[in-house]
Amino acid sequence: MGKLTGFIDIKREKPQEIHAGERISHWEEYLMPTGEPALKDQAARCMDCGTPFCQMGSDLGRSTSGCPLYNLIPEWNELVYQGKWHEAYLRLIKTNNFPEFTARACPAPCEGSCTAGVVSEPVAIKSIERAIIDKAFEEGWATPRKPLKRTGLKAAVIGSGPAGLAAADELNQAGYDVTVLERDDRFGGLLMYGIPNMKIEKKVVERRIRLLEQEGIQFKGNVNVGVDVTMEELRKIYDAVILCTGAGKHRELDVEGRGLSGIYPAMTYLTGSTKHLLNEESGEPAITAKDKHVIVIGGGDTGADCVATALRQGCKSIVQFGKHGELPKERGADNPWPEPPDVYTLDYAYAEAKETFGSDPRQYQINTTEFLGDQEGHVRELGTVALELESGENGKKQYRENESKKQNWDADLVLIAIGFEGAEDDVFENIGVEASFNQIKADNKTYQTNLDGVFAAGDARRGQSLIVWAIQEGRKAAESVDRYLREKHSKKKVDVG
Ligand SMILES: Cc1cc2nc3c(=O)[nH]c(=O)nc-3n(C[C@H](O)[C@H](O)[C@H](O)COP(=O)(O)OP(=O)(O)OC[C@H]3O[C@@H](n4cnc5c(N)ncnc54)[C@H](O)[C@@H]3O)c2cc1C
Ligand code: SF4
Structure with a gap:
């Protein structure tokens, strides 16, 4: 165990981010590595609780609880606290082939089920994982490991x-x-x-x-x-x-006007954007948000990535539609620990949109009903209807369209990200x-x-x-x-x- 009262004495530190207003001018990673002394402090917050829910990795309730790779989290926390980085690296790669990917983009279900989170805030596990693997590459520990024998198969x-x-x-x-x-x-x-x-x-x-x-x-x-x-x-x-x-296989949105140009599946858009960047092509990518009113349909992470991409391309406005309501600020009674907290967060893309246009781009409980185009057959507008949550048969909650709450939105580029x-x-x-x-x-x-x-x-x-x-x-x-x-x-x- 790191420091006996670490989780009481030391506050959790979130990973540092490049300022939202600055980072939309480039395509580099928005998360910054945390410095070594601060990380030792963060590792000291691990209480070595005895039953490490953080590493249990299972589907609990609606989502994943604990690390699905059963990463040996309390062990590498302790090693980082002691400054034994190489040992921490060896412990990390026992269970995780590619910590450099998870430490950057994993939603960290380990943190949602961290025992310190019951009474305080969870240990910053993902930041510690990132520091271990970054150090391994910096120090040259992550070198090719060639198998000693081959089976011939x-x-x-x-x-x-x-x-x-x-x-x-x-x-x-x-x-x-x-x-x-x-x-x-x-x-x-x-x-x-x-x-x-x-x-x-x-x-x-x-x-x-x-x-x-x-x-x-x-x-x-x-x-x-x-x-x-x-x-x-x-x-x-x-x-x-x-x-x-x-x-x-992407889910399609089969509503009137879907055949208009300017409407694309999210993956077509995101792939094109990355290829344009990697191939160092000049000018704009074939599908660009530059100077366009952009609507992203679908409230999930793929939609958020479309928002962040459109902002970097210089969109004129951005809105993201979701069918569900806004999440609560704190865990509901039906979402107890060690389930991951289903709460409102301002993820990277939304913080960037808020910084650029002054508000969170998400619109909740909204359904797209039609696309409207110009004479050239290009999308220019989009019609929606509001969804209301009500009790259906057997008291089961369900969404119903409220025909009295219809709205039209400017749209030159529509990205479908509905799963x-x-x-x-x-x-x-x-x-x-x-x-x-x-x-x-x-x-x-x-x-x-x-x-x-x-x-x-x-x-x-x-x-x-x-x-x-x-x-x-x-x-x-x-x-x-x-x-x-x-x-x-x-x-x-x-x-x-
Ligand atoms: C936009 C987006 C953002 C995401 N963000 C996150 C995130 O932040 N964090 C997170 O944890 N998860 C995220 N995910 C989910 C995560 O990326 C996937 O769960 C994960 O990549 C699945 O891995 P996989 O190896 O099963 O498949 P994939 O990564 O989909 O790889 C499948 C590969 O198979 C290839 N292939 C398909 N058919 C053939 C064929 N016939 N012949 C040869 N090759 C073929 C494809 O070209 C592809 O390269 C995101 C997903 C999307 C779409
Ligand atoms: S952030 Fe790392 S330790 Fe946590 S669940 Fe993801 S892979 Fe596992």
Whole structure:
């Protein structure tokens, strides 16, 4: 335990952010690293409570509680407090393949279930995780680890998002020859094209890919599995295949006027923006918010990333619609600890919009009913109706449109961010695995699909989720592949020491 009364004596410090007004002039990360002395203080707040809910990692109530990677949080808190950074790093990578991603973009369910949070504020776990991994890269501790022996067996990982990368890393370290096949031109999945640069700089993703390459993993880009190479062909070459193809089927908004130009799925917009940035193209990206009235439909994190991107492109105004009501300032009775607190926060994008235009861009309990265009067929306006929460049959609360509260909004660019429906149709049509509610059907424990030697992990299997869950799934699927191949090839006596 750090300091006996640390959580009483020392106040929690939030990670420092670059000022909202300043950071919208560039695309660099908005979070700043916390200095070493301050971090030791933060680590001292860990009370080593004995039952570390922070590392339990399970679905509780409506969302995730504790770290899904079972990160050894109290242990590395103590090591950081003692100044034993290298040991803290070794403890961290026991459970987390890529702390540099989670420490930047994880919503930190660990903090929501931290015991210190019951009586005071939670330990700043995510900041400590970030400091450990940043230091490891600075000090040169994160160097290529090449497996000492190879099994002679081959595995293919389809998709290079966090699930695919974690599976590839684990299998490579276990001695398999691993090839990652990726449809896109760059590797990283949504870490590369999806999550914007302000949350995870792309050089951070590229640094990890380089490290994995140096460790022996082969990366092949621009390969659309099911089109450029069939599953049958892959199964002949590789002893096992893991599908980590994500949950990229976006939900459509089927209302009048959807065919007008100027209306795009959020992912088309975000991907185009990142490609424009990385390719260092001159001028504006093909879809730009510059000098436009922008409306983002959908109240989630993808929508927030659209808001932050549009602000950096110089939009004229920005509004984000959500169907649900504003969250309370404090936990409700139906949202007890150790569930993550479902409370109002002014996330990075909203703080930036408030700084730029003077108000939070979110509009709550609102439904889009139609798009209206000009003579050229470009969207110029959008119609909405307010939603009221009322008791339906059996007393169940439900939203009802209030026809007396209609409104029209200026809109030159509309971004649809109302969620994802599961794995893309191609996966089922071209690859031939069975589906379960739009996700790849794969056993909860073995991650095995209906095809022998073919496994699935990450969003493709569990639906749109979080980086931390994707890493966990990749690790577990790799463990299962290892077991499968050891059993299948037991006569060969696979032994990697
Ligand atoms: C805009 C946005 C912001 C987000 N922000 C956060 C955040 O801040 N924090 C957080 O924890 N989570 C966030 N998420 C969720 C998180 O990114 C995902 O849960 C995670 O990336 C899923 O990992 P994955 O490896 O399963 O799939 P993905 O990251 O989706 O990767 C799948 C990969 O498979 C490739 N692929 C698909 N089909 C084929 C094929 N046939 N052949 C070859 N390759 C193929 C795709 O091109 C892609 O690269 C965000 C998601 C979005 C959309
Ligand atoms: S990965 Fe996420 S949940 Fe786990 S310790 Fe890090 S911030 Fe917390």
